[in-house]
Amino acid sequence: MIKAPDHISSIQPYVPGKPVEELERELGISGSVKLASNENPVGPSPRALRALRAGMSSLNRYPDGSCYYLRKALAERLGADPDELIFGNGSNEIIELAVRTFLSPGDAAVMAHPSFIVYASIVQAMNGKSIVVPLKDWRHDLKAMASKITKKTKIVFIANPNNPTGTINRRDEMDAFMKKVPEGVLVVVDEAYYEYVSSPDYPDCMHYLREGRDILILRTFSKMYGLAGLRIGYGIAPAPVAEEMNKVRQPFNINSLAQLAAAAALQDRQHVARTKKINEEGKAFLYAGLERLNAGYVPTEANFIFVPLAQGNAAEIYTALLKKGIIVRPMGPSALRITIGLPEENRRLVRALKQVKALF
Numbered sequence: 439m440i441k442a443p444d445h446i447s448s449i450q451p452y453v454p455g456k457p458v459e460e461l462e463r464e465l466g467i468s469g470s471v472k473l474a475s476n477e478n479p480v481g482p483s484p485r486a487l488r489a490l491r492a493g494m495s496s497l498n499r500y501p502d503g504s505c506y507y508l509r510k511a512l513a514e515r516l517g518a519d520p521d522e523l524i525f526g527n528g529s530n531e532i533i534e535l536a537v538r539t540f541l542s543p544g545d546a547a548v549m550a551h552p553s554f555i556v557y558a559s560i561v562q563a564m565n566g567k568s569i570v571v572p573l574k575d576w577r578h579d580l581k582a583m584a585s586k587i588t589k590k591t592k593i594v595f596i597a598n599p600n601n602p603t604g605t606i607n608r609r610d611e612m613d614a615f616m617k618k619v620p621e622g623v624l625v626v627v628d629e630a631y632y633e634y635v636s637s638p639d640y641p642d643c644m645h646y647l648r649e650g651r652d653i654l655i656l657r658t659f660s661k662m663y664g665l666a667g668l669r670i671g672y673g674i675a676p677a678p679v680a681e682e683m684n685k686v687r688q689p690f691n692i693n694s695l696a697q698l699a700a701a702a703a704l705q706d707r708q709h710v711a712r713t714k715k716i717n718e719e720g721k722a723f724l725y726a727g728l729e730r731l732n733a734g735y736v737p738t739e740a741n742f743i744f745v746p747l748a749q750g751n752a753a754e755i756y757t758a759l760l761k762k763g764i765i766v767r768p769m770g771p772s773a774l775r776i777t778i779g780l781p782e783e784n785r786r787l788v789r790a791l792k793q794v795k796a797l798f
C-alpha cells in the first residue's frame with residue numbers, strides 16, 4: 439500500500455475532547471456534561487441563529503469568497519484596514535495557512551510546551567522543525583523563546599492566553615520580546631480567548647501591527663461567540679502578509695452560514711456580556727470548589743482551568759469523572775484541563791470531584 443513520507447506518518451494525531459454522544463453511547467447514560475473543549479456553554483448568540491435561519495434559502499449559491507460584509511464589520515470594530523484581515527475555517531486553518539505560506543521544509547518554528555498542540559503537527563506536516571521551549575511557571579518563557587530564534591526560524595507561536603494553562607504574558611514581556619525578533623520572522627499571537635481576558639496587563643497586539651512588525655494575530659468565533667461548530671476564525675496581519683496567505687487558501691474556505699452568523703454574533707453585545715459574566719462567576723465557583731478539595735490550580739484568563747496533579751493520575755481521575763457523566767480533558771499524566779461550564783454543570787463537576795477526592 440502507498441506509504442506516507444516519514445514526516446507525515448510520525449505525526450501524533452490530534453485527539454479532540456470526547457463528544458457527549460460518544461460517552462453516552464458507550465456508557466448507556468444520558469444528561470452528561472462536556473467540559474473538555476473550551477466551548478461556550480451558554481450556546482450560540484440568538485442573533486446568529488436568526489441570521490442562520492434567514493440565510494438557509496441561499497445555500498444553492500457559493501459563499502462570498504472575500505467575506506465582504508463580515509470583513510467590513512470586523513475592520514470597523516478593530517480599527518483595521520479590510521486588507522489586514524484573513525478568514526479561516528476556524529483559526530486552526532489560519533495556523534495552517536501561515537505555516538504553508540511562510541515555512542519551507544527544513545525551516546523552524548519556535549513554540550512553547552505545553553501549548554496548543556496543533557502548531558507542532560502543522561509544522562511537521564510541512565516537514566519543518568518545531569523548536570519547543572518549556573513553559574516557566576505555566577507561562578511562555580519569552581526570553582528563552584527569543585534566544586531560540588535562528589536564521590532557520592520563520593515563525594514563533596505564542597498562545598496568549600495559553601491553552602492549556604490559561605495564563606497570559608504581560609505587555610512588558612511582549613514588548614521586550616518583540617524588540618528581539620528579527621525582521622523576516624512572523625510572530626503568530628494566538629488570541630483565541632482574547633474576549634475573556636480581564637487583566638490590565640494584557641498586551642494590545644494591534645500596537646505591534648501598527649509598528650510595522652511581522653505579526654499575525656489570531657482570533658476566533660468558536661469561543662466567546664459560541665460558533666465552534668460553524669468553523670470560523672480570523673487573522674489580523676500587515677496587508678502584504680495577509681495577501682500572501684490569501685494565495686494559499688481555498689477560494690470558498692468560509693461557508694456562507696458561518697459568514698452570516700459571525701457578522702450577527704459580532705453585534706450581539708448582550709450575548710458576549712452574558713457569556714463573560716457566566717464565565718467569571720463559574721471561575722470563582724470552581725476556584726472555591728478546588729480550594730475546598732485542596733486541589734492546586736493555575737489562575738486563568740480564559741474559559742478553562744488547568745489543574746496540575748502531583749500524583750500523575752490524570753487518566754484515573756478522567757475515567758472516574760467519565761463514569762459520572764462528566765467529560766474533562768487529561769493533559770498528559772499530570773494535569774487536567776476543565777472548561778468552565780454553566781452553574782449547574784460546575785456544581786456537578788465539584789460534587790463529582792469530591793467523590794473522586796481520594797485520587798488527588
Ligand SMILES: Cc1ncc(COP(=O)(O)O)c(C=O)c1O
Binds near residue numbers: 554600657659671
Ligand atoms: C489556543 C487556541 N488556538 C486556536 C484554537 C482553534 O480554534 P478554532 O479553530 O475553533 O478557531 C483553539 C481551540 O481550542 C485554541 O485553544
